[in-house]
Amino acid sequence: MKKWTTALAAIILAVAVTACGNGKNDAAGSGGASGSSTGLGGGVSAAASTSAKSDLDRLKEKGEFIVATTGTYPPYAFHPETGSRDLTGFDVELLKEVFKRIGGVNVKFVETEWEGMLAGLDAGRFDSIHQIGVTEERKKKYDFTNPYLISYPTLIVLEGTNDIRSFNDLKGKKVYGSNTSIYGKLAESKGAVLVPEGEALELLTTKRVDAIIFNNLYYLDLKKNRPDLKIKSVDQLKDQEQVALPLVKGGDGTLIEAFNRALQETKEDGTYKKLSVEWFGQDLTS
Structure with missing residues (x-):
């Protein structure tokens, strides 16, 4: 009787373990097959991990x-x-x-x-x-x-230039700049003809443009480090450029x-x- 009871207990334990094991496998298999939103081991998990990074x-x-x-x-x-x-x-x-x-x-x-x-x-x-x-x-x-x-937009011309004293004198004048730049758009708004290609200072010193527009800090640097340049600032806007x-x-x-x-x-x-x-x-x- 004791042996029979022991054997029966062993059988019940084996069935219970098997059932638990099958339950785990079914859950894992079901989740993987259905593409569970938990994304365990799936592509969703990788995407979520990437998007979680700042x-x-x-x-x-x-x-x-x-x-x-x-x-x-x-x-x-x-x-x-x-x-x-x-x-x-x-x-x-x-x-x-x-x-x-x-x-x-x-x-x-x-x-x-x-x-x-x-x-x-x-x-x-x-x-x-x-x-x-x-x-x-x-x-x-x-x-x-x-x-x-x-900084502040500054109008720069060659020394000896007398017909450009302010931004309002740019109508019909050639000015270095692109219509996609702030300074180019500023020059265009004053009636200037834009020259978009070339190096600004070279264009000015060789008189291929009548004026250039840069910020006041750039002009100060030129006067400090390029004293050979015969240029002058004739106008500066009060509107700051951030x-x-x-x-x-x-x-x-x-x-x-x-x-x-x-x-x-x-x-x-x-x-x-x-x-x-x-x-x-x-x-x-x-």
């Missing part, structure tokens, strides 16, 4: 932020010597410092023509463009960081928030002041 997380994983530049715009981004492969300038040094504070991210500057920059940004060939003025029109298409520089980094819309804001925090840190610890004094001869912290 823009900032993906940037840190990538370790590199690509910025478009012409590479010919002192004192912002330029080659210090002819033939030099390295870029330097206020924007170069400031952006490197800011992104270093965002998890040690490296900034890579890619040289390209201005005309193709916005299209390149839209296509994802780079992450942003430096020295872009913030406008209401651009804000409809791009998300911007906080401004990292503020320069910031544009990013294609659709992000989650984490990258912009991190940039803004790091930029503010450079202003609070004196780094921004040091760089602006080095490149512009004055403290531009604001």
Whole structure:
């Protein structure tokens, strides 16, 4: 009797274990076959994992932020010597410092023509463009960081020029610029004829254009570092131009928030002041 009871208990235990095992297998098989929303081991899980990462997380994983530049715009981004492969300038040094504070991210500057920059940004060939003025029109298409520089549009002509004394004298005059740039649109609004190709200073000094429009900081740099240039500023607008980094819309804001925090840190610890004094001869912290 005792042996029979022991045997019966063993049989019942075996059946119970088998039932539990089949229950687990059925649950797993059912979930896998139906593509359960839990996504265990499925494609949904991979997609959910990717989408769960923030823009900032993906940037840190990538370790590199690509910025478009012409590479010919002192004192912002330029080659210090002819033939030099390295870029330097206020924007170069400031952006490197800011992104270093965002998890040690490296900034890579890619040289390209201005005309193709916005299209390149839209296509994802780079992450942003430096020295872009913030406008209401651009804000409809791009998300911007906080401004990292503020300047004022300045009209520059050759010394000896007497028929251009203000922006209102540009009607019919040739002015360097593109109709996709802020300064080009400004010149067009005054009746100027745009010359979009070539290097601005060369066009002016060879008299292929009558005037060029740049910001006041660029003009100050020219007067400081290129005393050989026979140029003068004849007018400056009071409307400030805010320069910031544009990013294609659709992000989650984490990258912009991190940039803004790091930029503010450079202003609070004196780094921004040091760089602006080095490149512009004055403290531009604001």
